[in-house]
Amino acid sequence: MDHVFQFIQDYHIHTMLSSCSADPEQTPERILRYAKDNGLKEVCITDHLWDASVPGASDWYRPQDIAHVSESLPLPEDPEVKLHFGCETDMDREFRLGLSEEHFDQFEFIIVPTTHLHMRGFTISEEDWGDLSRRRALVVERLDRLLDRKYPFHKMGLAHMTCTLAAGYENQWENHIRLFAGIPDAVYEDQFRRAAAAGIGIELNAPINDYNEWEREQILRPYRIAKDCGCRFYFGSDAHHPAGLNAAPAEHQGWVRELELTETDRFRPFG
Secondary structure (H helix, E strand, O other), X not given: OOXXXXXXXXXEEOOOOOOOXXXXXXXHHXXXXXXXXXXXXXXXXXXEEOOOXXXXXXXXXXXXXXXXXXXXXXXXXOOOOEEEEEEEEOEOXXXXXXXXXXXXXXXXXXXXXXXXXXOEOOOEOOOOOOOHHHHHHHHHHHHHHXXXXXXXXXXXXXXOOOOHHHHOOOXXXXXXXXXXXXXXXXXXXXXXXXXXXHOOEEEEXXXXXXXXXXXXXXXXXXXXXXXXOOOOXXXXXXXXXXHHHHHHHHHHHHHHHHHOXXXXXXXXXXX
């Protein structure tokens, strides 16, 4: 009998270097303490990044280049916990990834959200901004475009694939559920078969305990399809502040319970 998927990893954490954090308490040392307090074996720092060698950065992303995110190095060392150096990069409205392939080797793990459609004019055009059906189509196309590439997917993760930000800002909670509920099973099945074959990890990152029963079923559906297609999963708290770290164990347990995950479902980018 397989063991239950244990809370021993967190591969999506921001430090104060991410502009959306800028919290002086969110340091690698604080993240290490979180890992030790909760019995984690591996954590990965994934600050927001747009490579200076890739054109088209937004004003928000431009300061967050490789030199900037590398300020967290060297990471603290501990005999019980391994800290990894990664990044969270984005895909702009031209489907261009914000990390040059020549710089992939500078990061141990790279996560890519295909649902960041809150950056008006950068990840989504003005014309598509207010159209939920276009947003839905873009979520599908952006993942297809990512999987079309010949990236080292064994060290990459698909970040928060049911993120509320896919719906923009107006009626965000209701609209993000409508958006993902409208993607057919067959589309998800095709994409997740491709994802499993490529070897990319699927991130478990959403406030799964905050949904009512009906909402939860809509959000869980793609993850259940991904599991059936042979995808492997990792947990990401997406913490920007210590409070996010504190909430992580309960969110992890919610995912494990709802998806009935075991250790055979674990994504292992570090062996």
